[in-house]
Amino acid sequence: MNLVRRDSAYRPLNEFDRLREEINQLFDFGSETDARGLFDRSVSPPVDLVENEEGFLVTCDLPGVDEKNLDVSITNNVLTIRGEKHQERNAGTEETSYRREIWSGSFQRTISLPATANADDVDAGMKNGVLTIRIGKREEAKPRRITVGVNQGR
Amino acid sequence: MQKEVTKSTNDTWLVPAYNVSKEDESIILRIEMPGVDKDNLDITVENNQLFVTGHREEKAPEGAWLIRERRRGNYRRVFTLDDTTDPEAISAEIAHGVVTMRIGFKATAKPRKIEVKAH
Structure with missing residues (x-):
């Protein structure tokens, strides 16, 4: 939970991320071959969760995933994004693969939502390989303005 | 057209994942660029270098971040085309945030x- 507003200002930590990625690329770590295994979490898609006054916004990068192969559900305030990503290829052609960095297979991601989330008020949409889920807040959790009366004198 | 060139620029580019394969008589290049649509994709060939750049017009939402795992920024990946590929025969399309390029030889x-003639 964070109350600090982060904007697009210079973030030195991003530079470390970039450096790490460049080093990984040099040695080819992080490619599909070592991203295997039952408990390997490296294939779970990256998620953003933002809370504002109206509700919550979940954004998830799912390039190459069809809406048909995607299942989004909320049970007991736990959001589950589940789906399958097929390796894209043209049917009926002979294919020789030279390099494969894009992973394929099934994935699942669960996110615990705060208790203020309203599971009955949810919209989800997919655009350009990015999944966006908007979740409303319970009425009683929305901020209410309370007028403070000032009593004159005493 | 195998090795990509790591270019050091002042801008921070996100490095998208890609697959290369050969299907029929052309090279198929698939690059993952979630959040990029047709209008924000820029592909240029310059001196045997293939530049694939995707701009994401995504504004960071206002509010408190509870989870932040996605990286923000624009994508770029540079490939070197070798002599056997034909820079004139490159086609590209984008769907579901995946760019598919077909490069001909x-x-x-x-x-x-070569026909052998019998005398």
Whole structure:
């Protein structure tokens, strides 16, 4: 939970991320071959969760995933994004693969939502390989303005 | 057209994942660029270098971040085309945030069958 507003200002930590990625690329770590295994979490898609006054916004990068192969559900305030990503290829052609960095297979991601989330008020949409889920807040959790009366004198 | 070139620029580019394969008589290049649509994709060929750049017009939402795992920024990946590929025969399309490019070979690089005549 964070109350600090982060904007697009210079973030030195991003530079470390970039450096790490460049080093990984040099040695080819992080490619599909070592991203295997039952408990390997490296294939779970990256998620953003933002809370504002109206509700919550979940954004998830799912390039190459069809809406048909995607299942989004909320049970007991736990959001589950589940789906399958097929390796894209043209049917009926002979294919020789030279390099494969894009992973394929099934994935699942669960996110615990705060208790203020309203599971009955949810919209989800997919655009350009990015999944966006908007979740409303319970009425009683929305901020209410309370007028403070000032009593004159005493 | 195998090795990409790591270019050091002042801008921070996100490095998108890609697959390369050969299907029929062309090279297929698939690059993952979630959040990029047709209008924000820029593909140029310059001196045998293939630049694939995707701009994401995504504004960071206002509010408190509870989870932040996605990286923000624009994508770029540079590939070197070798002599056998034909820079004139490149086509590209984008769907579901995945760019699919088809790169053809030059006619001179294709295997040619030579007829043997009998006298």
